[in-house]
Amino acid sequence: MTRRALVIGGSLGGLIAAHLLRSTGWDAVVFERNDEELASRGVGLGTHPQLIGVLKRAGIDFDESMGITPTRAVCLDRNGKIIVERPTARTLSGWSRLYQALLDALPARSYRLGKRLTRVVQDADGATAFFADGTSERGDFLVGADGIRSAVRAQFLPDVQPRYAGYVAWRSVLDEADVPVELWREMVDLYAFCLPEGEQLISYAVPGCDNDTAVGHRAYNIVWYRPVDRDTLTDICTDAQGRHHAAGIPPPLIRRDVVERIKAAARASIAPQVAEIFARSAPFFQPIYDLASPQMVFGRAVLAGDAAFVARPHAGAGTTKAALDAACLADSIRHARDGSGHGNLDRGLERYQRMQLPFGKALVELNRAEGAYLSAQIKPKAERTAEELHRDIGAVVNAHIGRSDQVGAMVAAHGLDVHVNAPV
Ligand SMILES: Cc1cc2nc3c(=O)[nH]c(=O)nc-3n(C[C@H](O)[C@H](O)[C@H](O)COP(=O)(O)OP(=O)(O)OC[C@H]3O[C@@H](n4cnc5c(N)ncnc54)[C@H](O)[C@@H]3O)c2cc1C
Known part of the structure; x- marks a missing residue:
């Protein structure tokens, strides 16, 4: 009999998990709380070979239409002059x-919208998911791929909360058609850093809003990390009606004065080429958090992707980790055997946790270290260490160049490379 997996959360982590479970014989069904498909989240996403490998296992061929590969990583100074330049080859999708x-x-039929999980009830044979619309579904097990504010994690680990890192990421995407032609020509081939004191901005071209990588249809993506103390965070997460959005303010509700201030700050402190693109866009921000769960498996309910661990985005490996979680989960279940030689689900889930827990912790730590300089900016100068006071700009650009090797080494050190290219 086909066994059934309930996947809660229909973003990248949940979708990859559903594909890989299905490829190993499971009937995996995704339940997403939003009423509509999520395609409008049009921001850039850095990839690594491990993500591309797992996508291939999920049946998604990553050809050149999936991303854009700049050839030079540069740092631009306040006047727009290149002060550091290195070759690069990372694909941005x-x-x-x-x-x-x-x-x-x-x-x-395997992707159900408008299904907000409220509660999980489980026994030795499976899990039942209860949804806000009053319905319920039964499966042999349940995957909580429901992100940083996971309802599954909240039920099993109520004390584990995301910890604010002391800075936010301002993000913006502008269609190629809206970028002045000469600016586009100058920037399209660059993975460009701007590093004003205490801040970090990265910008690069990505597929356009219709997912097109053809000339004229691409987009320009900016991620700008800026220190923000708690009082200021409360202020900028408060909408024009005075309502505070503690879990993150939806982009359309960010106050006009907040947007005007950030555009003025861009003009004052970052390279004019990037500030110009930023000023023409509709920027929004996401507070940056660390989150590390001490446990990922709770009987027949498991956590995956950002629900289990949120690493700051510096290594651009959050989706790669979610993909590795999914691949390790599917493989662990498939390979676990009981005394009779049959698949043993509980043993498979145990193995999944044994493999992914240390990897998740290590990735959170790596990114925390990368962001330590940014976090330190909200402390008085006298309390900062030498590294928190001075940043080596060449080292920041070099870290980007070596990123995929670093992620690859970490994956291998945790014994997870077998899951990247394993046959389906
Ligand atoms: C500024 C920034 C830049 C980033 N850049 C990169 C990058 O370059 N490369 C990279 O790999 N990663 C990057 N990441 C990280 C990446 O976005 C995530 O790590 C990755 O997408 C994993 O997502 P997920 O599917 O686990 O969770 P999410 O994408 O958060 O998805 C969770 C899903 O669950 C749904 N959900 C939530 N609660 C419920 C519920 N109760 N019932 C049903 N559904 C529910 C949500 O609606 C959502 O669709 C970045 C993150 C940030 C903040």
Whole structure:
């Protein structure tokens, strides 16, 4: 009899998990709380070979239409002059490009919208998910791929909360058609850093809003990390009606004065080429958090992706980790055997936790270290260490160049490389 997996959360982590479980014989069904497909989350997404490998296992071929590969990593000074330059080869894709490809490859009946999980009830044989619309579903086990504010994690680990890192990421995407032609020509081939004191900005071209990488249809993506103390965070997360959005303010509700201030700050402190693109866009921000769960498996309910661990985005490996969680989960279940030689689900889930828990912790630590300089900016100068006071700009650019090797070494050190290219 086909066994059934309930996957809670229909973003990249949940979709990859559903594909890989299905490829190993499971009937995996995704339940997403939003009423509509999520394709409008049009921001850029850095990839690593391990993500591309797991996508391939999920049946998604990552050809040149999936991303854009700049050839030079540079740092631009306040006047727009290149002060550091290195070769680079990392492919930048778009969140919605990957989402659409994964969604299109899943049978429609296996992706259910408008299903907000409220509670999980489990026994020795399986788990039942209860949804806000009053319905419920039963499966042999349940995957909580429901992100940083996971309802599954809240039920099993109520004390584990995301910890604010002391800075936010301002993000913006502008269609190629809206970028002045000469600016586009100058920037399209660059992975460009701007590093004003205490801040970090990265910008690069990505597939356009219609997921197109053809000339004229691409987009320009900016991620700008800026220290923000708690009082200021409360202020900028408060909308024009005075309502505070503690879990993150939806982009359309960010107050006009907040947006005007950040555009003025861009003009004052970052390279004019990037400030110009930023000023023409509709920027929004995401507070940056660390989150590390001490446990990922609770009987027949498991955590995956950002629900279990949120690493700051510096290594650009959050989706790679979610993909590795999914691949390790599917393989662990498939390979676990009981005395009779049959698949033993509980043993498989135990193995999944044994493999992914240390990897998740290590990735959170790596990114915390990368962001330590930014976190320290909200402390008085006298309390900062030498590294927190001075940043080596060449080292920041070099870290980017070596990023995929670093992630690859970490994956290998945790014995997870077998999951990247394993046959389906
Ligand atoms: C500024 C920034 C830049 C980043 N850049 C990169 C990058 O370059 N490369 C990279 O790999 N990663 C990057 N990441 C990280 C990446 O976005 C995530 O790590 C990755 O997408 C994993 O997502 P997920 O599927 O686990 O969770 P999410 O994408 O958060 O998805 C969770 C899903 O669950 C749904 N959900 C939540 N609660 C419920 C519920 N109760 N019932 C049903 N559904 C529910 C949500 O609606 C959502 O669709 C970045 C993150 C940030 C903040």
